[in-house]
Amino acid sequence: MDHAFENHKEYIGRHALELPTPSFIINKPTIEQNIKKLHADVATLGIAFRPHLKTLKTLEITRLMLGNGLHRNVVCSTVPEIVGALPLVKEGLLDEAIFGMPVYKSVLPRLTALRQSITIDLLLDSCDQLPLLEGSDTAWNVFIKIDVGARRAGLTTDSPRLKELVQAVEASKFANLKGFYCHANHSYGCRTEADVTEMLQHEVEEVVAAASFVSDMRSLIVSIGATPTAHVIEKLSEKLPSNVALELHAGNFPTNDLQQVSTDVVPITQQAIRVAADIVSVYPERNEALINAGVIVLAREASGFPGHGKVVDQHNWDVVRVSQEHGILGCTNGDEKVGDTFKVGEKVFLWCQHSCITAAAFYAYFVVDEDDIVIDTWIPWKGW
Ligand SMILES: Cc1ncc(COP(=O)(O)O)c(C=O)c1O
Structure with a gap:
């Protein structure tokens, strides 16, 4: 032990x-400063913020990242992160968690059980994932994952499979399209502020392009971020269509590290x-x-x-x-x-x-x- x-x-x-x-x-004072800075940046821009719980995975840091109820939604990479954060739902500080990997078969029963305690949103990046949702009691809110260059999960905006997925989600009884989500993982490779800022603008352009594939003018959330691009969020100058609301997500930002x-x-x-x-x-x-x-x-x-x-x-x-x-x-x-x-x-x-x-x-x-x-x-x- x-x-x-x-x-x-x-x-x-x-x-x-x-x-x-x-x-x-x-170092608690440094963690608090790092969180305060990002909270101030998103407040100045008037955009929503969704912390990712994957870095420190504790109740204490989650409470700090949510600003004790100022921000109310999280993204999680594992089921224990969602379960661990549930006391904050009971306290009235947390409403919703995105499960941060495109949904897979074996996790769905666990996510379904958790829906009794918290709203769970899913990520999708393939039409093949939609049949997994069939038979659910209630339709799932879904974000379509966009690949903005990281080549990890997601579909690029020039992929015909993206348009097919948007149409399939729109047609599904088991999925409500809530928005588009990208993660600029590759921004960790940037070595100048100018490069990081360019990547931030690119993220926004790409999720807005993805949103244009939706057939109606429903309200959509476009969720962008990674800690490097979150660090320059105050440089954001992109204009958004009227039905699209921007949200920033980040996870590593309270701690930082050599990367x-x-x-x-x-x-x-x-x-x-x-x-x-x-x-x-x-x-x-x-x-x-x-x-x-x-x-x-x-x-x-x-x-x-x-x-x-x-x-x-x-x-x-x-x-x-x-x-x-x-x-x-x-x-x-x-x-x-x-x-x-x-x-x-x-x-x-x-x-x-x-x-x-x-x-x-x-x-x-x-x-x-x-x-x-x-x-x-x-x-x-x-x-x-
Ligand atoms: C899907 C997703 N969203 C958000 C994040 C948060 O990124 P960062 O830790 O760079 O802030 C991660 C981190 O890997 C992620 O995988």
């Missing part, structure tokens, strides 16, 4: 340097997540050090930053290699000596490449204040 999970409460009141390792640390910093639209200091690890061994002959955070903790995610994680207080040192539980620190800039930099028995804090994946490795998160004192622990929802 994970020691941090078993004993998490006993670390409240202690300094982050006293945590067992590896540990996942959340977000790489896009050049968020400063390195706005990362709210760190991993604590021990210096286990130091090897002067190869100028490297061993830490107890490997691929399970840090993942093999890439960004503009080298390796698998950056040492927070030693920016020239990165995690250069990982195996399951071992990580190797190396000097990637300059010629600093490992023996002068790290000592066996010390702790290091690391920024990770992708906080969503790193968070998934942990069963308890330690929440710290501006002085790095643990003020709370959050327990994430696990599983699929």
